[in-house]
Amino acid sequence: MAVTGLAARAPARGDLDPDDLVLEGPHTYRVHTRAYTDPAVFEAEMERIFSRTWVYIGHESEIPHPGDYKTAHIGRQPVIVSRGDGGEIHVLVNRCVHRGSVVCRSPRGTANYFRCPYHGWVYGKDGSLAGIAMREGDSGYSEHFAAPAGLMRVPSVATYRGLIFASFNPEVPSIEQHLGRAAFLIDNKIDQSPVGEIALRSDPYVVTYRGNWKFQAENIVDGYHFTFVHEGFIKLQERYGDSTGDFGVHRGRSMAEVRRIRARGVSWGCSQGHGLSAKPVDQIESLLDGRLGDYYRELLERHGPERLAWIAGSGAMSIFPNLGIIHHQIRVWRPLAPDLTEVTVYPYELRGAPDEINQGWLRSQERFYGPAGHGMPDDVEIFALNQQGLDASAVDWLILERGIDSERRDEVGDYEGLPSGETPQRAFWRRWKRLMAEG
Template sequence: MTWQDSDLAGLFDRRPDEGVYRVNRRVYTDPVLYQLELEHIFEGSWIYVAHESQIPENGDFLTITMGRQPVIINRDMDGQINGFINSCPHRGARLCRTEHGNRKNFVCTYHGWTFASSGEAQWIQREEDGYPQPLDHVNEVGLKRVPRVESYRGFIFASLSDEVPELVDHLLGGAPYIDMLVDQAPEGFEVLKGYSSSVYNGNWKLMLENGGGDGLHPDYAHASLLGVAGRKLKRTDAIQTMQIDKMHEKEGGQWVFGNGHTGIWFNFPNPENRPIYKRLPELTEAYGEERARWMTSVFRNLSVYPNLHLLDQMATLIRTFRPLSVDRTEITFYCIAPVGEPRDERIKRLRQFEEFFAGSGMGTPDDNAEFEECQSGAEGRNLTDSYLSFGLHTRHEGTNDVARSVGIELANSGVIGYEGCTMTQYDRWLELLTQGRS
């Protein structure tokens, strides 16, 4: 079927004042909706693409896919970060075919056209024979640029549409949330070597919803990991797991920033087991007691719509994800750490990362298995809606004193488990799909 705007709005039963929000599960299964998402979300607005530390040297590049579009992100020989369409202007062959590398120029293997790292064509086969001179090496036969590429504190975002706001205006409260991470290290954060990827058979939004606001699942989906963490407490020589059981009994909440971005936070019962905790005195001196406590001792999930989870909690990591099809999604995890971190803190950080998030970790398979079960459930046609209403009736509109204390403006907020976080993701989904088509 083709989707009209009214059909799209009709997928949601949105009555937060009555404490009810339902989502029609076709959002996870419909191939036409999926194509609209690629066009208007992944190819039509800001998405997260890379961290600057992944391309530290001039000439470094990496290849990614934005929606359906292969893209090169590079640092050119003048040190500027660029995004280029990874497709030769001649006949369209992909120029870069490796995940990352270092090149002063890009050579197309099909007919040999060569491009500078700044995108300008440097050499065109039989140029004088074949084309009227002079040939414009930038606009006519140069690499096509991704219209918008901007960084916020090392995190690079890009948009294939030019009609997007400045990145910082897009991020809203996500920006000060990122500050609380990056300010922990005088020389900033870096992505550590290597990464871990997994693919699950389910729609991409299942991952987004989980990390962006599902504070209800850890005690159940991650019960086995929590059991291991509990038993480890008796082993005083072990690197301890950060405790996330019964999150709702701690002081905490779930925050909605706007533009589909959300956050989860609660006070860790065992902050002393975090590698950054040792720096509490110096961070207190630099940023004051309350902000330093937030940086070292508070579980913080940030979800930047549509494809970034920046987690500073059981470990510190970037989790990014991309749709492969309507019912397949690739997730990639990058452990991040302060530049120049002491060895003992780095070891602790890596072990905590591996325990939950890496390919061999205990947490990710739990979540992926549940996403696949949700996808199977959504394929049926006899229970059309998911009931995503937790905490709506007690939500708080506008910002609050806790958020204000760390310089964050909120659209609304709720208790741990608040499914208004999912509602705001779909509000954004609807906005992008309907605006993009108007």
């Protein structure tokens, strides 16, 4: 496709044809500015993406016991995720059936029932209506009153390795079909635990940025930006290293070393829209002989040498549409408006792993991602700058063509590419386009 022909295909305002917003040719991949800025696109995304596919809403370790709950969002729909008496998980729309108030205001907790703060209607852990305040009497309800059953239940709920997903689509494909190749990387992350389980114990931290939600979905697997956006961090590493502790991640000690590390590995762009990147370990022998040899030998016994190379390596994931997993961290992004996004970061620990590992990861989270860290502020600043740049709407197209000629499509329809190519980002947009086109 000739680049000179793109301007002619720029969509008119008011139209919403995804074919005009994402253009793919043999050596060309372009996304239109409007895909990030147009309120009509945002509205369509809430319906066509967030109401149709699986959306990540929490982890089982956040609600381990009957009565435990957390609140979350599926796109713009607020939900309660609650653990029932039999251990089952209920996902309920957090909107009172009386006059619509939010029922549960806390991010998490434990309760035998949920009472609406407005007029006191009460719901059980499974959302069933358990009581109507002051129902009887002259000013109460008619004897013919048809009381609703309770809070609306989200029809599809599934878990994978403790990750909880839900969907408003009753016919959504299975979670295994949705995850596809991403399941391999999720397994690698979780199997870093000798017992194969992670736990979200620390409170999450939350950041809101003035930019579109898709910047975060793209960026968590963007191998291209690191040495530019995080240049200040690399310089600090060069100067101070881990002199205040061994933090476990971001090991490069100079720009050249960081570039070398980041040139290794592989990236995938999955047909389901997920972007993945991974670097297996070259020499597992050095791990077995190292300070944490006992830990790695246990993993070797359980998984064998080939899997251990992947498990002990690094990996990052953008699971379509709202979940990231990177560096012992689950990251969730929530679209609030075309130019406003909330990101919540949950550090996790590996059950059964030596304290040294879990403590080291937590310190590295604080150093790079936490409120006083270096990396997250860098990233959200660039997202806001990116959004500001797109206000220059006289320019139509963004270019996502890096590595396009070196990626290969496999038998399941996933693309494999080089680590700092834009293979993961193109996969995101392909799925985006398909869902948006379904109308």
